[in-house]
Amino acid sequence: MEYLTTIGLEVHVQLRTASKMFCSCPHRYGAPPNSQTCPVCLGYPGVLPVPNRQAIEWTMLTGLMLGCRIARYSKFDRKSYFYPDMPKNYQISQYDLPLCEGGYVEVDLENGDTKKVGITRIHLEEDVAKSTHHSTTSAIDFNRAGTPLMEIVTEPDIAGPEEAYAFLTSLKQILTFGGVSDCNMEQGNIRCDANISIRPVGQDGLGVKTEIKNMNTFSGAQRALAYEVERQKEILNSGGRIEQETRRWDDVSGTTELMRSKEDAHDYRYFPDPDLMPMVVDEAWISRLTAEMPELPRTRKARFERQYGISPYDAGVLTADPELALFYEAAAAGSADAKAAANLVSNLLLHALAEAGMEIGSSPVRPEHITSLVNLVAEGTISSQIAKDVFAVVFETGRGPEEIVRERGLVQVQDTDQIRTWVRSVIEENPGPAADFRAGREKAIGRLVGAVMKASRGKANPQLVNEVLREELTRGGV
Amino acid sequence: MSERTANGMDIDYVAQLARIGLTPAERAKFQGQLEAILGAMRKLDELELEGIEPTAHAMPVHNVWREDRAREWDVKDAALRNAPARMQDSIQVPKIVDTSG
Amino acid sequence: MRDVSTAIRGGELSCREAVEALLERIERFDGRINAYLDTTAEAALARADAMDRGARGEGRLWGVPIGIKDVIAVEGAPCRCGSRMLDRFLSPYDGTVVRKLKDAGSIPMGRLNMDEFAMGSTNENSGFGPVCNPWDPAYVSGGSSGGSAAAVASGMAYGALGSDTGGSIRQPASLCGVVGLKPTYGRVSRFGLVAYASSLDQIGPITRDVTDAALLFDVICGHDPQDATSLQRQTPATSAGLEGGVKGMRIGLPREYFAAGLDPEVEAAVRRGVETLQGLGAEVEEVSLPHTEYAVATYYILATAEASANLARFDGVRYGHRCSEPEDVTDLYFRSRAEGFGSEVKRRIILGTYVLSSGYYDAYYLRAQKARTLIRRDFEKAFERVDLLAAAVSPTPAYALGACVDDPLQMYLGDILTVPMNLAGNCGISVPCGLTAGGLPIGLQLMGPPFAEAELLRAARAFEAETPWHRKQPDMAVLEQRSAEGA
Numbered sequence A: 001m002e003y004l005t006t007i008g009l010e011v012h013v014q015l016r017t018a019s020k021m022f023c024s025c026p027h028r029y030g031a032p033p034n035s036q037t038c039p040v041c042l043g044y045p046g047v048l049p050v051p052n053r054q055a056i057e058w059t060m061l062t063g064l065m066l067g068c069r070i071a072r073y074s075k076f077d078r079k080s081y082f083y084p085d086m087p088k089n090y091q092i093s094q095y096d097l098p099l100c101e102g103g104y105v106e107v108d109l110e111n112g113d114t115k116k117v118g119i120t121r122i123h124l125e126e127d128v129a130k131s132t133h134h135s136t137t138s139a140i141d142f143n144r145a146g147t148p149l150m151e152i153v154t155e156p157d158i159a160g161p162e163e164a165y166a167f168l169t170s171l172k173q174i175l176t177f178g179g180v181s182d183c184n185m186e187q188g189n190i191r192c193d194a195n196i197s198i199r200p201v202g203q204d205g206l207g208v209k210t211e212i213k214n215m216n217t218f219s220g221a222q223r224a225l226a227y228e229v230e231r232q233k234e235i236l237n238s239g240g241r242i243e244q245e246t247r248r249w250d251d252v253s254g255t256t257e258l259m260r261s262k263e264d265a266h267d268y269r270y271f272p273d274p275d276l277m278p279m280v281v282d283e284a285w286i287s288r289l290t291a292e293m294p295e296l297p298r299t300r301k302a303r304f305e306r307q308y309g310i311s312p313y314d315a316g317v318l319t320a321d322p323e324l325a326l327f328y329e330a331a332a333a334g335s336a337d338a339k340a341a342a343n344l345v346s347n348l349l350l351h352a353l354a355e356a357g358m359e360i361g362s363s364p365v366r367p368e369h370i371t372s373l374v375n376l377v378a379e380g381t382i383s384s385q386i387a388k389d390v391f392a393v394v395f396e397t398g399r400g401p402e403e404i405v406r407e408r409g410l411v412q413v414q415d416t417d418q419i420r421t422w423v424r425s426v427i428e429e430n431p432g433p434a435a436d437f438r439a440g441r442e443k444a445i446g447r448l449v450g451a452v453m454k455a456s457r458g459k460a461n462p463q464l465v466n467e468v469l470r471e472e473l474t475r476g477g478v
Numbered sequence B: 001m002s003e004r005t006a007n008g009m010d011i012d013y014v015a016q017l018a019r020i021g022l023t024p025a026e027r028a029k030f031q032g033q034l035e036a037i038l039g040a041m042r043k044l045d046e047l048e049l050e051g052i053e054p055t056a057h058a059m060p061v062h063n064v065w066r067e068d069r070a071r072e073w074d075v076k077d078a079a080l081r082n083a084p085a086r087m088q089d090s091i092q093v094p095k096i097v098d099t100s101g
Numbered sequence C: 001m002r003d004v005s006t007a008i009r010g011g012e013l014s015c016r017e018a019v020e021a022l023l024e025r026i027e028r029f030d031g032r033i034n035a036y037l038d039t040t041a042e043a044a045l046a047r048a049d050a051m052d053r054g055a056r057g058e059g060r061l062w063g064v065p066i067g068i069k070d071v072i073a074v075e076g077a078p079c080r081c082g083s084r085m086l087d088r089f090l091s092p093y094d095g096t097v098v099r100k101l102k103d104a105g106s107i108p109m110g111r112l113n114m115d116e117f118a119m120g121s122t123n124e125n126s127g128f129g130p131v132c133n134p135w136d137p138a139y140v141s142g143g144s145s146g147g148s149a150a151a152v153a154s155g156m157a158y159g160a161l162g163s164d165t166g167g168s169i170r171q172p173a174s175l176c177g178v179v180g181l182k183p184t185y186g187r188v189s190r191f192g193l194v195a196y197a198s199s200l201d202q203i204g205p206i207t208r209d210v211t212d213a214a215l216l217f218d219v220i221c222g223h224d225p226q227d228a229t230s231l232q233r234q235t236p237a238t239s240a241g242l243e244g245g246v247k248g249m250r251i252g253l254p255r256e257y258f259a260a261g262l263d264p265e266v267e268a269a270v271r272r273g274v275e276t277l278q279g280l281g282a283e284v285e286e287v288s289l290p291h292t293e294y295a296v297a298t299y300y301i302l303a304t305a306e307a308s309a310n311l312a313r314f315d316g317v318r319y320g321h322r323c324s325e326p327e328d329v330t331d332l333y334f335r336s337r338a339e340g341f342g343s344e345v346k347r348r349i350i351l352g353t354y355v356l357s358s359g360y361y362d363a364y365y366l367r368a369q370k371a372r373t374l375i376r377r378d379f380e381k382a383f384e385r386v387d388l389l390a391a392a393v394s395p396t397p398a399y400a401l402g403a404c405v406d407d408p409l410q411m412y413l414g415d416i417l418t419v420p421m422n423l424a425g426n427c428g429i430s431v432p433c434g435l436t437a438g439g440l441p442i443g444l445q446l447m448g449p450p451f452a453e454a455e456l457l458r459a460a461r462a463f464e465a466e467t468p469w470h471r472k473q474p475d476m477a478v479l480e481q482r483s484a485e486g487a
């Protein structure tokens, strides 16, 4: 039987604030256990939470970036359940009046279409502590407890594991562009849970859903969802029934396992937190945030294509990371050829960085280096072949391209007589290709150009080489 | 097993939510007392409350927050001294079987 | 409190002597009263010595030891909230009021007994034994700040801090014959006050007289960025206009507060008190607070709901009591909480959990929040006509010990005259206004709208200046003798 898959995601995103949500502790990843704690985030008797304004503002900014309605009146609620990683045994969260509602994320599908995945709501809460499990005991480190955590809940609009992956990638891009989260998966900055159901094609109502937890990477989420689709299909195909339950993804075994059944569902006893006052948001605040809102990845990608005349692919690559996009724009600014600059960045630079295991932020090649390389080629001072070599040296040394070109005598040979000398000897040494060309096989000239470039050690202007070759070959034929 | 009082309280379910173990004697005593208390609370049913705004705070104040500035307040040692059981610099509990989140 | 301060200022008394005088009295009398769970003598003496060695400070409470209810955090001191649950717990920080006391030169001293987690009005719910009334140790001190009130009444504290969620400062003050002020919600920081019901809790002074109450209030009040419910608005010190009198002040008598159930001796004393104020130039008229009869139900729903969440943190994981050899985390929770909490706390947690649970929220919690709105409006309306309200604090004088232990509902109903004000966020004070034939104190309650502490204290001071009650003290010699007989 053919099935349709329906997925809704709950994405938890840690905000990159300097301090925690309700206390002033920093929340640096990897600090020694319990070194970033205070009586507030340890849930000590007598303490009170005071909300972090930046976290509230960044949640609103995220809402604006995702086209949400920003609540004019919002509040914090207590969500009660006992768990050792919860210092107060209630989590400060938002129940019926979240900061943002509505909105969507545009996702590129494999078939080239674009789809809008609806956002139900975004609310702000506090992260829990981290526990490490041993044979008979668990050890709890409260450093993470109280980190501002934004929960983004989607509509059940996602039609499959690949789409879920694409959604997460787009969302991450937006959050990174907005500067609200580092979205570092290894550090747990972005984590997600999913609700997933399948139904036979033709059936109207949705099937019974299961909730999948513990998906810590995007690819893990994709694999977990794919596994769950198969598991549900097998049950239905063998005449079974899907139970509404919560299942945990185990990334190592690649399976989901039962965590709790519907009967064990929580009774969270939400009520307004009496320690925290409501939030009232006025038009002026929203206007200011809208004005400060960074260009979204998709808007920027479209602008790159238009403004710099680069391919959708290159534009996609260059806007995937806000720092990279900034780098490229700086490089393109003074370049005679923005397209060539895009090539240098998206091919040479990204490749070199990847090989060296570096990030764009620590690139030894600076935007102005790219600009001058592009311009050296455009002016005909060096060939694009030489440009690659110069790039490698810049990457290694961090020195300016002009300096390298001058010092190593890499200036392109424009002298037609010099080129003609190389051309004549190449024709002489390669009678075969020369004859082929003369016989009308146009392609044969490629080998001859290559040979001339080699003879010039890459310094000959390829355009001139081509012209002179044709002259010489035709002349010889007469 | 679980049984409801006249006012609908399933005391075992509620004690379970509150994570409080009750002895049979306590449970029996509380049952009657809570029944009486809940009965008295139903006095509010007399009130016409349609359209009345709920009050969550004694004072009508909003937008109280702090700026995002980090300040270290290292209470680790004091916190670990208060912990009933610890494992190096972490707090120890019996092994957690994950049913929550 | 002021005499001690003056004596220290005048060099007649050292800070150490001020502390030692109290320790001596505690040694003599507290065996019979049980007001102190811990005297924190070592820390108090150390601070006193350091102060004696240093230059004399300008603080308004320089060298004066102030007793601290066991629910307020003092760095390095136990903070057990009258509960076995917090055995061996030491607070790693000072609450804001404690910091303010220290800034004013005071010596925070002792951990004063209380009903467990401030839940109760007799102090019989303490995990460490009840506090006895210094006027007659066969009677309760009132609660939940019973230790604070009894310590002040018996001269074992010059002044003390209590906390008031539904009457827990005013009621024991009334029953022990001392002054207790419950400030407007938000005027005194709750940072460092272990929460019972966060939207109702407020710290306030318990003192021998009104002037001391004003002084202590002036020291501890003010905005605190660590408490998001703390109010920004500042008012002039209450001590300044304390002697201004009540001439022309309009005082309302809420009809519903003089209804059936009010003990005749209490009613007579309160009415005489009102006449005194009238004689001093106050205009008295009857007013109505029509939703009063719903206040107890409203209060117990909201307070227990908030408490059920506030007390969830006492779970045996990070601090406090942990049961022995828990099988797993669930067992750890159930047994630690079963062993750590007393009956009244368990009852209120269960009640509060229930009114918030799925299917009951609207019927109980939401209705109570709406009823709270009506109760608030009653006060707003009344305060359009009058400046202050006057009534009794407790419908009866102190109960005999053990009289009400197994009837929690009866006990709750006794809070009728104090809980409405917490629901409304108003300020109120209890001042001694008489003694029963049996020699037990009676308190007069004055209530004001938010921020009316100055008017409230001024009226209380005018009353006090005209009456002898605040000068009456329990006969400690009799107490000591009885104590010796008992031993």
Ligand SMILES: [Zn+2]
Pocket (backbone or CB within 6 Å): A020, A023, A024, A025, A036, A037, A038, A039, A040, A041, A042, A146
């Ligand atoms: Zn903290």
